[in-house]
Amino acid sequence: MPSTVTSRRRQLGNEIRRARIAAGMTQQDVAELLSCGQGKVNKIESGAVAVKSSDLRRMLDAFEVPESEADVLLDLARSSGGRRSQWSGYRSAVPQWFRTFTDLEPAASEILSYHGERIPGPLQSEHYMLTQFTENRAAEVTSLMRNRLDRKQVFDLERPPYYRFVLGEGAFHRMPGGANASVGLDQVEHLLDLEQRYSRLFVHVLPFGVRLPFVPNDFTIMRFSDGTKDFVFVEHVAGGLYLDDEDDFELFVDAWDRLRGAALERHETVDFLKRWEERFQAELMPPS
Incomplete structure (x- = not known):
């Protein structure tokens, strides 16, 4: 177990x-x-x-x-x-099962995160996250927004973790609440801005057409250089699992290596995002 x-x-x-x-x-x-x-x-x-x-x-x-x-x-x-974490003022809005993740995120030396059909919290634009919380009828939208915005400070640390994301192409087809070019454009432009600003942040898109036997559920691998035990976090609808058994950990590392090997390189991902930027802009143009 x-x-x-x-x-x-x-x-x-x-x-x-x-x-x-x-x-x-x-x-x-x-x-x-x-x-x-x-x-x-x-x-x-x-x-x-x-x-x-x-x-x-x-x-x-x-x-x-x-x-x-x-x-x-x-x-x-x-x-x-x-000491209090940098976003402890909004902990009431964070589920108990997710607090270990947010507490340890700034202390990690490397974070490898895969998401198939959604943009993960640290990468979300304000428009994307607001739409997501509103569509979910969240009771504490303001606190949730502040918490998620504060989490982004992990990128501005004096020595931030190497944070690498693999995002499935489906994440750009599926916006919160359904097709929404305005949300999509804001999100894509936000990703392009992050890509330029942070040298230790890497985003790679996994296209639909890649050759893989299957894609796993969303998961995040955290590695540490200070003695904290490495672990994998697997989120599901009722909460999340923290796995640090060595055999389990290696299975997820293997899964990550397959996903990363099939995903676009960094410059290819930038080109991919620019194409989506043009697509969303075209959808928002008034009919002639």
Whole structure:
């Protein structure tokens, strides 16, 4: 059975437990060190609660963890609960099952994302996302819009992840709510602008006519260079699955390699988008 993704907080808890055991200490010993109950220590080690940096420092000193390793764990603590994410003000609009994804997105070193018939959130233009939320009769359109716009800040980080998308050609035929040249034109122009502005953002279109045995469901692979475990996120109508089992992960990497190998190159995708730009512009021209 696929395992659930190891979040940063869970990973930190595992590291604390390992260091405690290596030091020959019990949870009760740590509880006395921190002047708290043994139950809280258990919750810290299981990832159920965040740990204060000051408490973590006291534990690491007691466990005699080398300074270089301690610094890594302190950074992990700060990013797993010690500070608010850049879009935490709008978390009420984000489903619980998607929050791990949005929390870890800025920390990834590489993100590989496939979407067959829709434009994914980070690439959506404002017109596209507004139409999508309105058509879905969302109750918190303003919060959803702000959250999605804030997610785009991942591209403006000092060192953003390499973010590579493969988009099925169907995503350009199927606009939210049905055929809509105005939405389509805004979206295509937005993609062309992103392509010019961000050197670590790559968009590749998968044409209908490519030779593939099948195309999978939408999925996203996240890789990390800071010790966080790599995982795959598979979204479905009732939520999402986080898979970090190595065999499962490799299956999705193989699927990604097939899709990427069949997709257009970057310059070919730009030409594809410009053709769609012309098509939408023609549809919007008044009849002569």
